[in-house]
Amino acid sequence: MAKPNIPDIVVSRLPLYLQTLNHLLREGEEVISSEELSEQVGIPAVQIRKDLSYFGGFGVKGKGYDIIHLIDSLRSILNLNQIWPMVIVGVGNLGQALIRYQGFARQGFEIVLALDINPKIIGTEIAGIVVQDVGLMESELKRSDIRIALLTVPANAAQSTADALVANGIKAILNYAPIILKLPEGVRVANIDPVLKLEHLTYYLS
Amino acid sequence: MAKPNIPDIVVSRLPLYLQTLNHLLREGEEVISSEELSEQVGIPAVQIRKDLSYFGGFGVKGKGYDIIHLIDSLRSILNLNQIWPMVIVGVGNLGQALIRYQGFARQGFEIVLALDINPKIIGTEIAGIVVQDVGLMESELKRSDIRIALLTVPANAAQSTADALVANGIKAILNYAPIILKLPEGVRVANIDPVLKLEHLTYYLS
DNA sequence: TAGATTGTTAATCGATTAACAATC
DNA sequence: TAGATTGTTAATCGATTAACAATC
Structure with missing residues (x-):
């Protein structure tokens, strides 16, 4: 293809x-x-x-x-003549900020599923989204057509979470964890790591 | 140089x-x-x-x-054998999440000054940082050696805020606003725009 | 028509990679 | 010493840019 x-x-x-x-x-x-x-x-x-x-x-x-x-x-x-539903895994500070971020929906990207492992976070509602138990990933993804995931879990959980997402049909991951994910061919990953960018900038600050 | x-x-x-x-x-x-x-x-x-x-x-x-x-x-x-103090301008959802993000300090980047224009946000404390009025930018930057800024203001305020930062000695900007900043030679900008990355990914999602 | 600007071919430039000598 | 792996030169590859024909 x-x-x-x-x-x-x-x-x-x-x-x-x-x-x-x-x-x-x-x-x-x-x-x-x-x-x-x-x-x-x-x-x-x-x-x-x-x-x-x-x-x-x-x-x-x-x-x-x-x-x-x-x-x-x-x-x-760019295949933007449609709404792209997305799942976010990891609803900490950053995850919450991304759920609230208006810029995604404005361009046709909609977070429709939020997953976390923390019992204190599961069940809370953020910008209209009720956070689900990450254990429900399989069943929730199965009955959806979500193909894009935002990955905002801690670094040490990122690889295993990414593997689980891919096993459940996710084809593209926007990775906010500061590690390099190893994923099968056909799955696209884009990394967002502000620290890498800062370290690039400081090279030029004499 | x-x-x-x-x-x-x-x-x-x-x-x-x-x-x-x-x-x-x-x-x-x-x-x-x-x-x-x-x-x-x-x-x-x-x-x-x-x-x-x-x-x-x-x-x-x-x-x-x-x-x-x-x-x-x-x-x-990469000039990482020092602590790099940073200012963040714009303490909305994303700004707050970045102030709380542990990954910066872990690599030697420390947010020491947070500025916002919203009276409801000014004076609040986030992770030990008290948010200051953006009107104090000049005086606060003057008595510091901050050279790196995180820009998390709304798109329509980003260019003017960036200009003000540069006028007050900022040499590197990590820009989270979804616009292309026009800045003088010698000022480095790195852009973090998740929507651009998503739009790049969707190209490959048939 | 004259002027402006696109779309494309060919040249240039710069980055990646292959090959291998150096050497631990 | 033999094997392994670096560091570097030269070749290749691919991206950018210059030049310009096409045409609105």
Whole structure:
């Protein structure tokens, strides 16, 4: 399956273009040239055009890109014309903040299931979601079509939790635990570790 | 100033090596070959050796790398042999979660100043930090040596807040707002936007 | 039509990887 | 010494960029 010939690094830039185009649309813009978009997004115009050309021709020569049309196209390419239900495992400080975060739903990502192992947390309600026992993972995932998980458990529980998620049909994991997960082919992982980013930054702070 | 000749992509991998080496050390390992490290970190052994060789020779031919020594070396390269004080601006759900997050302090990053604009939040105490009025940014930063900021304000306040931070001596920003900041040369920005990562993942979910 | 801007081909640049000498 | 593994040079690979034809 899948799209074997498009570089992943190209795909990784599409959400950035989409974010910026949404911003421009909210500001009332209707058409934009690759040069103007380049200024906003900080990526060379020729690279933007090359990236888009992998998927087709979305612009009008001499004019630029119709913003609404390009947003539609990018959303379609990225499979964003649907609501993506998500499970979150680990409802500590970070998990709670993510459940409350409005930015997910705004872009079509909805946390519909929250799991934790702590009896004090199980049963509590956060932003309309009642936290379930992680022991119910199998039954809850079985009767859902959730394919994306947010992993916010402590580092020492992350690998085993990820394994359980994958065993129950999860295909993509946004991993907030500071470890490298080992998962089978076909499962996509994206890591969010602010400490790694900070350590990268400090290299440049003399 | 700075190190002009080492590719940024090489620098970006060093924190990953460090994280894995710390993990191995905790498990009682003392020496590791680039091949074994490669398996743990998911990066080819030859690339690990090449990356390290930009900074010197840290291994022993025929043996591998002394883990403690390599950790020390990487920490020194990344300027981690000090506590980095940080300011956080925006103490909403996410800001509060980050203030409570133990992972920063564990790696030598300490939030010492928290600022917000909301009168209901100003004055509250979170994990030992009393939230200050963002209007005090200038005076508070002036009498500190804080060079790193965590930016967790709403998107529409992010650019102006970042400008103010930079005007008061901040040199590195970990940006949690879903916008691209425009900042002067010499200020480093790292973006943490989970939505962009999710949109990248969904591309591969057929 | 003239001007502007896209989409694409070809060249360049830089990163990854293969090969292997050095050496513990 | 023989075996193992590093560190480095050179080759390869892939991504970025320059140039420009196409065309609105």
